[in-house]
Amino acid sequence: HLPFGIKNIPPGPNVFQILWNISLFVKKPHIALKNLSETYGPLISFRLGAQLVVVASSPLVVEEILKTHNRISSGRYLPSIYYNIPESSNASIVMSRECNDTWKNLRRIGQNYIFSTKAIESASEIRKTNVMEMLKFIKSKKEGKIVNIEHMVYATLTNIMTTLLTSRNLFGGGGEGEGANDKKVKAFLNEVVEDTSNLGLTDLFPILNVVDFWNKEKAKAIYQNVKFIWADIINERSATQGNPPTRAQDFLDILKENAYTDDEITSLLTEQLIAGTDSTTMSAVWLMTELIKNEEIMCRVREEIANQAIERNNTINESFLSECRYFQACIRETLRLHTPAPLGLPHRAIETCIVNNYVIPRDSIVLLNIWAIHVDSNNWEDAASFKPERFLEYPKVDVGGSRHFEYIPFGSGQRQCPGSNIALKSVQLVVAYLVHYFDWSLPDGMDPRKLSTTDKFSIILRKEEPLYLIPKLRNQYN
Ligand code: HEM
Helix, strand or coil: CCCCCCEEECCCCCCCHHHHCCCHHCHHHHHHHHHHHHHHHHHHEEEECCCEEEEECCCHHHHHHHHHHCCCHEECCHHHHHCCCCCCCCEEEEECCCHHHHHHHHHHHHHHHCHHHHHHHHCCCHHHHHHHHHHHHHHHHHCCCCHHHHHHHHHHHHHHCCCCCCCCCCCCCCCCCCCHHHHHHHHHHHHHHHHHHCCCCCHHHHHHHHHHHHHHHHHHHHHHHHHHHHHHHHHHHCCCCCCCCCCCCCHHHHHHHCCCCHHHHHHHHHHCCCHHHHHHHHHHHHHHHHHHCHHHHHHHHHHHHHHHHHCCCCCCCCHHHHCCCCHHHHHHHHHHHCCCCCCCCCCEEECEEEEEEEEECCCEEECCCHHHHHCCCCCCCCCCCCCCCCCHCCCCCCCCCCCCCEEEEECCCCCCCCCHHHHHHHHHHHHHHHHHHHHEHHHHCCCCHHCCEEEEEEEEECCCCCEEEEECHHHHHH
């Protein structure tokens, strides 16, 4: 018995319509879901086996979900494999099923040691050291040679993130992360993302839970691999715990002090590393892609950075980069057009609620098609073009996402990304160094205007073809 004017679950495709489009659904769900929202409206629903999935694709509906129903939409949906990985859902920020006391405590610790303005300021030396390593690596080993930009930026950002978390580098210094151990760690982390982000059979048909040996085996393997990544660092810290500190306290110290177990710490470090590096790396890769493609924009960015750097012995400094308005607009435009997390992370309705006059039942998966909102011509003029100027004209549309739901690269509401400011600082520093000190050309004399911007979905929106570029130290720095 629904109140007057309230309809049952949101409209959407039936199972045959989904199967008809299955290839697009699997390969590019953000596009498949956008297409469906054009047929069924800004709030759609469909069933995957036993599971109801609801998808919002307009600023108004997302605002209703994340703002009006902030508490109800604050649950996280976890694929069943998570429950088989020790401690992964008990001690987690990203994958906490609810905003419970553990989640609050961990977000508070994260705020103090990673996310706050103060923590970000005190980590500026860590960022600088690692970006200088990257610069040295290019100068000494890569001039005139092909560089895989994603690999190099990923290695740099991984070391920034792990130093922030544990005061230690994970990768062997400044390169493309191609050392034997680096490759192994990278493969393990990729596996964690791939294996835990897809719905398994037991998610679709919970009755299979009792015979789901395969899921349990996979979870065990994931757990062994992530243990391998952190074992040395955690063991070393346990051995020195209680000794007088010779460095500033870090995230790992504080987890130990708060009596988190080694399993919990392993899981927390892994999720922070994944959350902090993948999306940030891809933002830098997409920004470099757009700058290489658009020569005029590149020139304007270089000029803006150089004008500031000239007054400081031609060195780049984080504090002036945040004042380079056009460069900042380029970063914001990249996060719009190449939204790193196109469907955000899956929310879960913790209670039944009404959105846009439809019922969303408790425990539905709630997805936000951030990408669809960012490329919708109802929200953005000339939405498919890379036009940084739009963020000079609308400076109020910022990454916070609490007032302008047409721009929410970091989500909004209780589960909003706490790492947005670190991400912005890291992307701006890495890209500023790359464009200030080097000219970049494409292999085989390829025309930069023809550089592909086709994307590939895997929770994070990747560039389908790797970005290979050849660096040449710019004349004035020779
Ligand atoms: C450009 C880079 C980044 C983008 C686009 C991004 C985007 C997002 C999005 C869309 C969410 C989901 C919000 C929701 O559930 O509605 C999220 C969650 C999260 N992000 Fe980020 N993120 C980025 C970088 C970072 C960094 C650098 C860190 C850590 C240092 C980080 C840590 C987290 C955490 C811990 C969560 C989970 C929050 C929670 O569930 O309470 N992110 N991020």
